[in-house]
Amino acid sequence: MAEAGLEVVLITEDVSGLAEGIVRACPTVRLHTGSVASDVLDRAGKANVVIGLAQTITPELVAATPQLRWIQALTTGIDPLLKLSLSKEVIVTSARGVHGPQMSEMAFMHMLALARDLPRMIGNQRHQKWERWPQRLLLGKTMVAVGVGAISEELARRCKAFGMRVIGISDARTTGEGFDEIRSRRELVATAAEADFLVVMAAYTPQTRHLINTDVLAALPSRAYVINLARGPVVDEAALIAGLKARSFAGAGLDVFDVEPLSVESPLWNLDNVLITPHLGGMSDSYSQQLLPLVVHNLRAFAAGEIDQMHNRISIAATGAGA
Template sequence: MSVLILEDGIHIVADDVRRTCPALSILAAPNAASAVPLARDAEILVALAHDVSDELVAAMPRLRYVCSLTAGVDHLHSLKALQPDVRITSGRGIHGPQMSELAFLYMISLSRDFSAMQANQRAHVWQRWPQKLLLGKTAVLVGIGPIAEEMAARCKAFGMTVIGISDARASAPGFDRLMPRAQLQEAAHLADFLIVLVPLSERTRHMIDDGVLSAMKRGGVVINLARGPVVDEKALIKRLQDGTLGGAGLDVFEEEPPPDQSPLWDMPNVIITPRIGGMSDVFSKQILPIVTHNLTCFAEGRAADMINIVR
C-alpha cells in the first residue's frame, strides 16, 4: 500500500514512518506542487488538512484515506474532489501544549505591554510602569476539548478563573464553570481574556460577533486560535479602534495572510502570528504514534480500531 506524506512546513520525517511501518511504501514531497507527480498510485495521504487541495486530490484516483495532522479538518470537507467514501482521521489530542503556550504568550505580552518594552529597549529608554498579572483574571474558553482542558489547567496554575462555553459538556477538569452557547454574551461580560478554540462550521461562523465583543469587559483581550471566520473581523477591528477591547492575539484570520490594508497589522495592541498555533519543535514525536497506529490499522483492514475517526 502506497502512502504519500506531504511535508510542507511540518517536522514529521518520512523516515520515521518508514521505520515504524516497514510494510508500507512511503513517498514524501516537500510541498503540494511537488506532490502531484507522485500522487497517482498513492492510496493514503498524510498531510496538514489546510495543505490538501482539490488539485492534489484529483491527482490521486486511488485515494482511500486522508490522515490529517491537524485537529481541525473543516477544510477537507470543503474539497469538491474528495469523494465521500474516503476515510478521514485527525490529529486531535496532541496540540494542547503548543496552543496553550501561544495563548500565554499573547496574554502575558499584552497584559505587560511587552511591545512598548521592546521599543524602549531599541531606543535605549529606561521606563517603568505597573505590571498587570494574570492572577485573579478570568479566561473564557469558547469550545471545550483536549486543547481547552490543557489550557484550563495552565490557567489555574496562574491563579486564574476559568469559564468554558459548551453545549456538549456539563463539567470538565480545570474549569470553574461551564456555560451554554446561549449565554456567550453573559460569559463575555466576565472575560478578561476570551479565547476562541471552537471548530469552524456554519453554526460557529461569526460566533464571536459585535454583540459578544461589545459585551466584554472594557480592556478585555480576544485570542483566536481556532479559525479566522469564527470571529467577525470587522467587528473586532471596530472594537479595538474604539477602545472597547484592550487587545487581541490572532493566529488565524478571515483572509490569510491579512490584506496589506488591514488595520490589524499596525495596531500596537494586536499580536499577529502566521498560523503557528499547532506547530512545535517536537511535533513529529507528538503526532507519530497517531499516524503509525492509524496507518497500520488501515493497511491491515482494521478500520474500526483507528483513532480520531472523522468519517
Template sequence: MKVLVFGEGVDLALEDLAAAAPGYDYVLATDEAATLREAAEAEIIIGLAHVIPGRVLAAAPRLRWIQALTTGTDQLEALPELRPEVVVTAMRGIQGPQMAELTFLLMLSLLRDIRGTLERQAARIWDRRPQKLLHGRTVTILGVGSIAEHLAERCRLFGMRVIGVSAGRQEAPHFDRILPREVLADAAAQADFLVVLVPFSATTRHIVDAGVLAAMRPDAFLVNIARGAVVDEAALLACLAERRIAGAGLDVFAVEPLPADNPLWGLPNVIITPHVGGVSDIYMQQALPALVANLRGWQAEGQAGLRNLTRAAAVGA
C-alpha cells in the same frame, strides 16, 4: 498499499514511519509531475491539510483515506475534488502544549503592554510601571476540547479562574464552570480574557460577533487561536479601533496570509502572530504515535480502526 506523504511544513522521515508502521509503500511528494504520477496509485495521503491540493485528489482514483497532520480539516474537506468515499482523520490533542504556550505569550504580552516596553527599550527609556498579574483574573475559553483542557490546567496553575463555553460538555478537568453556548455573551462579560478555541463549522462562523464583543468589558482582551472565521473580523476591527475592549492577540484571520493593507496590522492594541499556534520544533515527535496508531488500525480494521475521524466514508460510496 501506496502512501503519498506531503512533507511540506513537517519534518517527517519516511524511514522512521516505515520502521514504526511497516507494510506500506511510502512515497514522498516532490515536484508536481512526479506527485501526480504517484497519486494515481495512492490509497492513502498524509500531510498538513492545507498543503494537499485538489488537483492531487482529482488525480488519485484509488484514494481511500487522508491522514491530516493538522487539527483543522475544514479547508481540505471543502475541496470539491474530495470524493464521498474518502475518509479523513486529523491530529487531536497533540498541540495542547504549544497552543497553551502561545495563549500565555499573548495574554502576558497584552496585559503587560510588551509592545510599549519594547518601544521604550528601543528609545533607551527607563520607565518602571506597576505590573499587572494573571493571578486572580478570569479566562473564558470558548470551545472545551483537549487543547482547552491543557490550557485550563496551566491557567489554574497561574491562579486564574477558568470558565468554559461548550455546545455539549457540562464538565471537564481544570474548569471552574462550563456554560452552554447560548450564554456566550454572559460568559464573555465575566472575562478578563476571552480565548477562542472552538473549531470552525457552519454553526461557529462569526460566533464571536458584535454582540459578544459588546458584552466584553473595556479592560478585557480577546485571544483567537482557533480559526479566523469564527470571529466577525469587521466587528472586531471596529471594536478595537474604538477601544471598546482593551486589545486582542490574533493568530488566525479570515484571509491568510493577512494582507499587508489590513488595518489590524496598524492597531497599537493588537499583537499578531502568523498562524503558528499549532506549530512546534518537535511536531512530528508529537504526531508520530497517533499517526502510527492509525496506520496500524487501518491495516487491521479499515475505517473502524481509525482515531480522530473527522469525515467518514459516505454510506454506499
C-alpha cells in the same frame, strides 16, 4: 505485516522527520513524499492513503489518487478538506489533541504579553527609555475558552497553575479537566462580560462562523482581551476592528485571520492594542515526534481493516461535503 502493500502519499515540509518515523514503524509501507502536492502527482496513482496538513491536500492530488480511501490530516482543523467533494467512502482523520502544548503556550504568550504590555517594553528598549508602570497579573483573572476540547483542557490546566478562574463555552461538553465550569453557547454573551481573556479555540464550521460577533464583543469589559487561536472567520473581523478602534475592550492577540497572509493594508497592523503572530499556534520544534504515534496507530489500524480503532475519525458526509 498487515500494512504490506499499502501505498501512502505524505505531504509535509518536514518530510524527513515524519517520513523516517513512519518507515521505521511500518517498514513495508511504500511511502511517496513531497513538500507540496505537485511533487507527488506523478507517483500518487496507486496510493490508498494521503497524509498532510489539510490545506496542502489539493483537488489535483485527490484527482490523482483514484484509489484513495483515507486522508490523515496533520492539523486539528479539516475545513480545507470540505471543499474537495470527497467520496463518502473516504475516511478522514484529524490530528486533534496533538497541538495542546504549543497552542496553550501560544495562548499564554499572548495573555502575558498583552497583560504586561510587552510591545511597549520592547519599544522602550529600542529607544533606551526607562519607564515603569504597575504590572497586571494573571492571578485571579478569568479566562473564558470558547470551545472545549483537548487543547482547551491543556490551557485550562496551565491557567489553574497561575491561579486563574477558568470558564468554558461548549454545547458538546459539560465537564473538562481544569475548568471551574462549562456553559452552553447560549450563555456566551453573558459569560463574555466576566472575561479578562476571551480565548477562541472553537473549530471552524458553518455554525461557528462569526461566533464572536458584535454582541459578544460589546459585552466584553473594558479590561478584556480577545485571543483568537482558532480560525480567522470564527471572529467577525470587521466587528473586531471596530471594537479595537473604539477601545471598547482592551485589545487582542491574533494568530489567525480571515485571509492569510494578513494583507499589508489591514488596519490591524497599525493598532497599538493588537499583538499579531503569523499563524504560529500549531507549530512546534517537535511536531514530527508529536504526530508520529497517532499516524502510526492509524496506519496500522487502517491496514488491518480495523477502521473503528482509528483515532479522530471525522464524518465528512455529516457536514454535507461528501460527493
